[in-house]
Amino acid sequence: MKLVNQQLIKNTNLKLLYNSVFHNRGISRADLARRTGLSRTAVSALVDELEESGFLRDTGSLANGPGTGRKVGRKPNCLELCAGNYYVLSFGWEAESVQVHLADISGAGFRHEEIVRGSSDSYIRLCRDWLDERLASSSFAKGQLLGICFILPAMLDPTQRTAFSTAVRLEYDGGGEGVFSCLAEAFPEYAVAVLNDTACAAYAEKVYTGITEKDFAFIRFDRGIGAALFIQDRLLGDACASHTQFGHFSISSDGPACACGNRGCLEMLLREDRLQERLPHKDMPLTYESLGQSALYGDTDSIRAIRDMAFEFSVALANLVCLVHPSLIVLGGRIRRLGPLFLEEVRAALTERSFHKMTDTLRLRYSILDSNACYNGAMKYFFDRHYQFTADMEHTFFIG
Numbered sequence: 001m002k003l004v005n006q007q008l009i010k011n012t013n014l015k016l017l018y019n020s021v022f023h024n025r026g027i028s029r030a031d032l033a034r035r036t037g038l039s040r041t042a043v044s045a046l047v048d049e050l051e052e053s054g055f056l057r058d059t060g061s062l063a064n065g066p067g068t069g070r071k072v073g074r075k076p077n078c079l080e081l082c083a084g085n086y087y088v089l090s091f092g093w094e095a096e097s098v099q100v101h102l103a104d105i106s107g108a109g110f111r112h113e114e115i116v117r118g119s120s121d122s123y124i125r126l127c128r129d130w131l132d133e134r135l136a137s138s139s140f141a142k143g144q145l146l147g148i149c150f151i152l153p154a155m156l157d158p159t160q161r162t163a164f165s166t167a168v169r170l171e172y173d174g175g176g177e178g179v180f181s182c183l184a185e186a187f188p189e190y191a192v193a194v195l196n197d198t199a200c201a202a203y204a205e206k207v208y209t210g211i212t213e214k215d216f217a218f219i220r221f222d223r224g225i226g227a228a229l230f231i232q233d234r235l236l237g238d239a240c241a242s243h244t245q246f247g248h249f250s251i252s253s254d255g256p257a258c259a260c261g262n263r264g265c266l267e268m269l270l271r272e273d274r275l276q277e278r279l280p281h282k283d284m285p286l287t288y289e290s291l292g293q294s295a296l297y298g299d300t301d302s303i304r305a306i307r308d309m310a311f312e313f314s315v316a317l318a319n320l321v322c323l324v325h326p327s328l329i330v331l332g333g334r335i336r337r338l339g340p341l342f343l344e345e346v347r348a349a350l351t352e353r354s355f356h357k358m359t360d361t362l363r364l365r366y367s368i369l370d371s372n373a374c375y376n377g378a379m380k381y382f383f384d385r386h387y388q389f390t391a392d393m394e395h396t397f398f399i400g
Ligand SMILES: [Zn+2]
Pocket: 247, 248, 249, 258, 259, 260, 261, 262, 263, 265, 267
């Protein structure tokens, strides 16, 4: 037990040091010790280990090479992350495709591909075949993969070991009850994590846009509407999306019936593929983008539609604020294409009709990341939450 604890502490410290370099490129060992509170001896030993295993490199030796007047033997101390050594592979399951994303853990880049999926293709088979082909062609080596993430637009239940999704059909992959064991069987030699897509996008927002608020909500409009909540700096319910189904927050008890069993859910009112019902006389298929554009150039029907949507959304947001009191709410996904008017109207409606004490200091903004955010977020989440430097990661399986 003592050995296990020591391993855990060591893993925590190695990760702390790696992430400190991630956020402070070029930092010295002495600064690392100051920032982390670890002793300089401990920092030195652990950094040496990270250098030997190819996670960190010391660039000081280049800057302070021969002729720079430094004494021979003095340890250079300018640390950088190694690029090109370790990756996290993510497979994003969508209705008609699998998005493949191989991300360098140093943030130095990624490769992204799409596998087209036929209606009776098994997701797991497609992913396994892709991986085997790339390994056979030496695109990368097995040892370079710290883990594989499967990103599903689904509620994941780690206790019952089930997945529930209305966006992807799992019938060729063991169904909602069997998908986790099928994945574990298909990728036994890897560390595997199954993560919810909105949670991964939220994590990316937190890490890559430098969010410092400990309580923040990320709401994503994609095929549906999902939310991830950070409460006191911790992702509520991990990356499972089982604690919050914000898209099924009902704002109208006599609204349209939803597949979830309720009526007037946000998804039924605000989803992109339901915009046409607001403006049935418009010829073009309506999207958030076309509606936002029309409003921008003064189309009064579009402006009214956006105001109505903002009001409906603010009803749900005001309740969310009363429940968890976030200091920041970020709207991600396609909703951004509605443009500034939607955001302004939501703010105005919240100011008018909410618990002022809780919304006075609330910040509301659109996400500033792109569509790859979810995959880069998955990479970082997997590394931060599940990867262990000090343990054999083969045959490990994580839900959320
Ligand atoms: Zn619903």
